[in-house]
Amino acid sequence: MSFADHLPLLVLLVPLLGGVLSVFTGGGRVPWLWACSVTLLTFLGALELFSIVTTAGTRTYALGDWPAPWGIELVVDTLSAIVITLVSGIATVVTFFARRNVEKDIPADRLNFFYSLWLLAITGLLGITATGDAFNLYVLLEISSLTIYALVAMGKETDRRALPAAINYLVMGSIGASFLLIGVGYLYMATGTLNMADLHETLTLMREAEGGFNRTVLTSFAFITVGLGLKMALFPLHTWMPNAYTYAPAAVSALLAATATKVGIYMAFRFTFTVFGSDFGFLQPPNSTVLMACACGAVLFGSYVAIRQRSLARLLAYSSVAQIGYIVLGLSVLQTDAVTGSILHIVNHALMKGGLFLVVGVVAWRLGSSDLSALGGLGRRMPLTSAAFVVGGLGLIGVPGTAGFVSKWYLLSGLLSSGHWPLAVTVLIGSVLAGIYVWRVVEIIYFRPPDPRHAEVSEGPVTMLLPVWILIGLSLWFGVHSAGPVALAGEAARTLLGQGG
Amino acid sequence: MELLGTYNYWVYVVIMMIGFYAVIARHNLVKKVIGLGIFQTGIFLLYISMGVVRGGSAPVRGPGTPPDTLFANPLPHVLILTAIVVSLSTMAVALAIIVNIQRRYGTIEADEIHRMDREEAEAPAPSPVSAGAEEVAG
Numbered sequence: 001m002s003f004a005d006h007l008p009l010l011v012l013l014v015p016l017l018g019g020v021l022s023v024f025t026g027g028g029r030v031p032w033l034w035a036c037s038v039t040l041l042t043f044l045g046a047l048e049l050f051s052i053v054t055t056a057g058t059r060t061y062a063l064g065d066w067p068a069p070w071g072i073e074l075v076v077d078t079l080s081a082i083v084i085t086l087v088s089g090i091a092t093v094v095t096f097f098a099r100r101n102v103e104k105d106i107p108a109d110r111l112n113f114f115y116s117l118w119l120l121a122i123t124g125l126l127g128i129t130a131t132g133d134a135f136n137l138y139v140l141l142e143i144s145s146l147t148i149y150a151l152v153a154m155g156k157e158t159d160r161r162a163l164p165a166a167i168n169y170l171v172m173g174s175i176g177a178s179f180l181l182i183g184v185g186y187l188y189m190a191t192g193t194l195n196m197a198d199l200h201e202t203l204t205l206m207r208e209a210e211g212g213f214n215r216t217v218l219t220s221f222a223f224i225t226v227g228l229g230l231k232m233a234l235f236p237l238h239t240w241m242p243n244a245y246t247y248a249p250a251a252v253s254a255l256l257a258a259t260a261t262k263v264g265i266y267m268a269f270r271f272t273f274t275v276f277g278s279d280f281g282f283l284q285p286p287n288s289t290v291l292m293a294c295a296c297g298a299v300l301f302g303s304y305v306a307i308r309q310r311s312l313a314r315l316l317a318y319s320s321v322a323q324i325g326y327i328v329l330g331l332s333v334l335q336t337d338a339v340t341g342s343i344l345h346i347v348n349h350a351l352m353k354g355g356l357f358l359v360v361g362v363v364a365w366r367l368g369s370s371d372l373s374a375l376g377g378l379g380r381r382m383p384l385t386s387a388a389f390v391v392g393g394l395g396l397i398g399v400p401g402t403a404g405f406v407s408k409w410y411l412l413s414g415l416l417s418s419g420h421w422p423l424a425v426t427v428l429i430g431s432v433l434a435g436i437y438v439w440r441v442v443e444i445i446y447f448r449p450p451d452p453r454h455a456e457v458s459e460g461p462v463t464m465l466l467p468v469w470i471l472i473g474l475s476l477w478f479g480v481h482s483a484g485p486v487a488l489a490g491e492a493a494r495t496l497l498g499q500g501g
Numbered sequence: 502m503e504l505l506g507t508y509n510y511w512v513y514v515v516i517m518m519i520g521f522y523a524v525i526a527r528h529n530l531v532k533k534v535i536g537l538g539i540f541q542t543g544i545f546l547l548y549i550s551m552g553v554v555r556g557g558s559a560p561v562r563g564p565g566t567p568p569d570t571l572f573a574n575p576l577p578h579v580l581i582l583t584a585i586v587v588s589l590s591t592m593a594v595a596l597a598i599i600v601n602i603q604r605r606y607g608t609i610e611a612d613e614i615h616r617m618d619r620e621e622a623e624a625p626a627p628s629p630v631s632a633g634a635e636e637v638a639g
Binding site: 135139142146150153160163164167170175182185188 | 524547577591594614
């Protein structure tokens with residue numbers, strides 16, 4: 001086996017070992033430098049893997065040389081490759097950004113532990129994306145979740161409310177993961193296998209032999225859907241998210257918002273399409289109606305509540321609830337364009353929301369707060385940061401020229417061509433509401449009189465602005481040069497829906 | 502005997518629901534976490550039950566084992582060992598967070614913590630921000 005054949009495993013091993021070794025990096029800037037180099041190395045590996053997968057097709061890797069379906073298999077197809085590159089890339093940018101925020105939020109003697117958890121969380125997220133085994137997915141999900149609970153709780157140094165937020169997240173997250181565990185258990189009872197591809201084959205044979213599915217499989221589908229709904233914060237199971245994002249250390253919020261929820265949605269794609277299959281009728285009414293209702297509720301509720309928030313971080317968190325709604329909407333109609341739009345929105349939203357939460361990080365580092373009332377006149381003091389917010393906000397609305405427009409365009413055309421015009425109307429209403437909450441912030445930043453308490457505030461340092469503009473700039477780039485991403489997402493969507501590939 | 506044959510599964514559902522009820526209905530965070538533990542224990546029972554093979558012995562193979570011995574399915578056991586470890590770690594993280602909550606809030610009752618947070622948010626905080634804004638407006 002050549003070096004390239006081991007890449008699917010290496011992108012997991014590097015952050016895993018890096019996370020463990022990070023404990024021994026001492027103090028000062030060493031843990032941060034270590035985390036930066038580990039994430040960068042992972043990202044380079046992911047890029048190489050991405051180029052291999054896009055040219056040579058799906059890569060599989062039998063862990064410990066045990067052949068699937070007996071051993072655990074890593075499977076990297078187009079969708080996995082996209083998400084792995086996205087997660088490791090954003091992790092690299094956010095890690096580079098994180099130093100000042102983390103030095104402010106975390107006691108100096110615990111920096112090595114902080115970055116250890118940080119890298120382990122990234123390992124878990126990457127692992128979920130790479131694995132082809134249903135139970136292994138659960139284990140990796142718990143690796144990322146447990147570390148993220150601890151990371152959220154570390155916000156306690158600045159605000160004690162991080163602690164109740166973390167325990168609430170832990171309880172709801174554990175129930176979600178347990179539901180997934182039960183669902184996987186039922187699937188194993190029905191089929192006797194845990195490998196995702198093998199599960200799909202066995203289910204296909206079962207359906208042909210019995211003309212349908214027995215209750216065990218249906219129960220498993222129900223448990224997995226609800227469990228993943230909890231994990232990806234799908235309305236009305238989103239209640240853990242706004243508090244967790246608001247009170248976690250700013251760097252952690254950015255990592256979470258950009259990667260963790262996206263990986264949750266990736267799991268939903270994996271189970272709905274790869275395991276259960278789009279042609280099995282699991283996503284026919286009434287199931288799909290329930291999902292659509294949840295997604296519409298997410299879009300309308302999330303956007304409306306975002307308008308009423310007093311803190312920038314919280315506003316963005318509720319906006320995330322709405323954006324997850326858009327993505328699930330595309331998934332629930334089983335139409336190629338809509339699924340393409342969903343996959344594009346996973347990437348675009350990760351870039352925009354990651355960039356916006358980094359803006360919150362800069363603001364919180366400079367002002368010590370992200371309350372909207374403290375942001376008056378920020379447009380003159382921190383012009384580059386404010387401009388980044390405006391561009392990211394335009395992306396959330398879906399203004400032409402931003403990446404948000406491209407994904408919403410595909411989503412809308414998919415919804416319309418499959419005859420779901422009420423859903424298309426919901427998407428448009430959601431965009432109008434997004435316009436209102438973004439405008440509210442813009443109005444405060446540019447037109448309110450400056451706050452005298454922050455008269456001394458100046459622009460953030462280059463090392464913080466650079467990551468912000470990398471993410472925001474990329475979201476603009478994908479808005480203008482959209483052909484490449486659209487072709488990739490379309491290919492991933494067709495593979496998922498079983499139309500060639 | 503349909504009911505007796507699925508006895509294990511009935512027990513698993515009952516245990517799980519007892520735990521789930523505790524998670525939802527209790528305000529005390531430690532009791533919530535205990536509920537979570539009971540909930541997950543129910544799932545362990547589900548996995549162990551699905552590995553049973555009627556007439557099968559423990560899946561241990563030695564030099565003297567006859568080749569046609571019937572074994573229980575060892576895979577669910579292995580899976581659930583992993584899940585037990587995960588459950589333990591969840592418990593450890595949860596208790597660590599609760600210890601911190603007790604230190605910072607002086608209570609571990611979820612409703613009291615919620616009330617304290619709300620009062621803090623609604624209290625007319627000595628906010629130089631709003632005062633400053635009024636000065637500018639005036």
